Amino acid sequence: KLRFVIKNTSPDTKQVTIRLLLPEGWTADKTETSVYLCEPRYNSAADAVVTVTAGEEVKSVNKIFAIITTQNRPTAALAVIPIGQR
Numbered sequence: 001k002l003r004f005v006i007k008n009t010s011p012d013t014k015q016v017t018i019r020l021l022l023p024e025g026w027t028a029d030k031t032e033t034s035v036y037l038c039e040p041r042y043n044s045a046a047d048a049v050v051t052v053t054a055g056e057e058v059k060s061v062n063k064i065f066a067i068i069t070t071q072n073r074p075t076a077a078l079a080v081i082p083i084g085q086r
C-alpha cells in the first residue's frame with residue numbers, strides 16, 4: 001500500500017490529483033485519485049491510499065512515479081518511489 005499525505009500551502013482550497021505510472025505488468029486499485037485540501041489555516045492534510053500489486057516480472061529495483069497536479073497550476077510535482085526486493 002502507498003499512502004500519500006498532502007498538505008496545502010496555498011492560501012485557497014485546492015483539489016489535487018495524483019496519477020500513478022507503474023512498472024510494466026503492475027496494477028493498482030486506482031491509478032488516479034483526487035483529494036480535497038482545506039485552507040491552510042485549518043492546519044490539516046489530506047491523504048489517499050492506493051494498493052499496488054506487483055506483476056509477474058519484478059526487477060531488483062522498481063520505480064513508481066506519482067504525478068501530482070492541481071487546477072490553475074502550470075507545473076506538476078513528481079514523486080519517484082523506488083521499490084526493491086527483499
